Amino acid sequence: MATGRTHRPANRSRGIPEATVARLPLYLRALTALSERSVPTVSSEELATAAGVNSAKLRKDFSYLGSYGTRGVGYDVEYLVYQISRELGLTQDWPVVIVGIGNLGAALANYGGFASRGFRVASLIDADPEMAGKVVAGIEVQHSDGLEQVIEDNDVSIGVIATPAASAQPVCDRLVAAGITSILNFAPTVLSVPDGVDVRKVDLSIELQILAFHEQRKAGELSDEDAEELPQGAGEVTASPVAPPAASVTKRGSGSGKSPAGASGGTSGRNGEPGSDGDVPAVMPA
C-alpha cells in the first residue's frame, strides 16, 4: 500500500495525493476552530461537515497520514492539529518575500492570516524607487536591488509575485535564480520555471469568468424548461462564422429576472479596448 516508490517519476509526494494535500489546510482550519473551543474529539462526520467535504473523503485523506482516529469515538482534535501541521510543514517558520507592493501586495502584507500559520514576511520588495523606504504593514519596503541578498540572508524559499503581468516572468526568473523554489503568482501570466520549482497561481479574473460561465448557463436554462433533458444538439454552432461584431451585446434567454444589466445606459464599450489590463504575450520560449 504505502509503496508507490519504485522508479516512478510520480508526482505523488510520499504517497499523499495532491488532492488530499490541498484539503489538509481546510481540515486544519476547522480543527483549529474546534481546538479554540476546547472540543476534545470530533467524528469524521462532524469535521467533514465543518470543512465542507464528504466524510468518506475525509477519512480516506486522514488514512494517508496514518491511523490517528479511534473507532467509536472519532479523532483527537489536538493531536490531529499537530499531525496535519507537521505534515504540511507548518511546525517550522517559513520566511516569505512579497515582490510588488502595489494595491494587492500591500493588502497581502497586511494580511493577518499570513503570520498566523507560520509564514513570516521576511521582506517587501518593489522596483519603484518611490516605494523604497516606505513602511507597509510595519515593514520597510526594499528596492529590488536587494532581492537576492534578502533571499540569501533569510534563507527564503517561498516568494509571492504581485507585480504587473509584464514584470512577472522577469521577477520570477530572478527569484528562482536567487534560490526560491516555491512561488505564489498573482499576476495574470503563465510563468515558466525550471523543474523543481513549484508555482501556484491565484487569478481573480479567471475565477470571475468561471462564475460568469455558470451564471450564463443558469440564465439560459430557465428559458427552455422542457428542452432541458434532450441534447440541444449543435443549435448554437449554426451561428454565422466570420468575424465577431465586436460591440453587440447579445442578450440571451433572459426570462427570469437575472439578466445582465449591460443595457443600462451606454455600453462603456467593452472590447476593442486596450488590453492594458496587463496581458503580456507569453513570448515563445523554446
Add this chain to the structure above:
Amino acid sequence: MATGRTHRPANRSRGIPEATVARLPLYLRALTALSERSVPTVSSEELATAAGVNSAKLRKDFSYLGSYGTRGVGYDVEYLVYQISRELGLTQDWPVVIVGIGNLGAALANYGGFASRGFRVASLIDADPEMAGKVVAGIEVQHSDGLEQVIEDNDVSIGVIATPAASAQPVCDRLVAAGITSILNFAPTVLSVPDGVDVRKVDLSIELQILAFHEQRKAGELSDEDAEELPQGAGEVTASPVAPPAASVTKRGSGSGKSPAGASGGTSGRNGEPGSDGDVPAVMPA
C-alpha cells in the same frame, strides 16, 4: 464529432467539462495577446505553449465548443476569441458587488483586470459607517443597508466577499437572499449556500500551505535516500494520543539544499518524511 452523443452526463453543463471551463479563460488570455499583435491564426501547439498546457488537451477542450479550427492551418484567432468569449458569457456585461472594502476589497476594486473582461463594479459595500461615502477606485462606498437595493437596481448576480471571516456567512446569506447566485469568497471560511448558487473561493493561506508542504518535501528529499516510512513506535503512536508537545522553533537546516534543479530530470531520491519524526517541535500560533 457526430459520434452518438448519448445521454447527458447530468453534471456536465451543456457538455462542457468543468476542467475545460476552467481553462477557457487561460486560452482567452493568450488569444487576446495574439490578437493584439494582429496574429491571424495559431496552431494548437503554439497556443498550448502560450497557455501552458498540453496541445492535445487544448484541442480536446476546443472540440467541446465545436470545430472551429482548420486542419493544416490552425485556429483563427479573432474568431476563437469571440467563440470563447461567448461561451464564457463575456459578450455581456456582468455587474458585480464587492462587500467588505478593507485592504483586500479596496485592492480588488482598483484591479483593472476586472473591467477589461466585462465585469463592472456596480457597488462597493461596507458595514463600517466610517467607510460609507469614501471614494475607492472612483466609486463611492455604500453602507451595507443599501445592499439589497443595489443588487435589485442593477440586477447584480455576482458578489465578491472580502469581509473578515466572521462576517462572511451572514453577508453571504444576505447576498443570496437578495438574488445573488454566484459568489467569489476571499474570506477563509466554508460558506454554505442553497442549491443553484455557485461559490468559488480564493484562499491565500491555503495556497501557501500547499507550497509549504511541497517545500518541506523537497528539503527532506535531499537528506535521506531509502528509509521505510514505518513509524517506529507503532504502539506508541497509535496508543496514546497525548497532546502534542510544544517547543521551540527550528530553523530551517540545510542552507545549501537550494536549487535541486540540476538533478531535475531523474529519479531524484524521493521519500522524504521529515527526518526527525519523533520529536518535531510544534508551533501553532492561534
Add this chain to the structure above:
DNA sequence: CAATCTTTGTGCACGCGTTCACAAAGACAT
C-alpha cells in the same frame, strides 16, 4: 488533378479522485 505536407479532431487507455458500503475495532453498558 495528384502528391505531399500540416494540423486538427478524437478513439482509446490509463491513472487519479470520489464515493459507497461494510467489516473490524474499540467504547460503553450490563
Add this chain to the structure above:
DNA sequence: ATGTCTTTGTGAACGCGTGCACAAAGATTG
C-alpha cells in the same frame, strides 16, 4: 465477559481528466 452501539479505515466500483497516437481533412505544391 459478553453484547451492543458507534465510528473508523479501506476495498472496490465508477467517472472524470489527461495524453498518446493516428486517421482524416484541408492546404499547398508541382
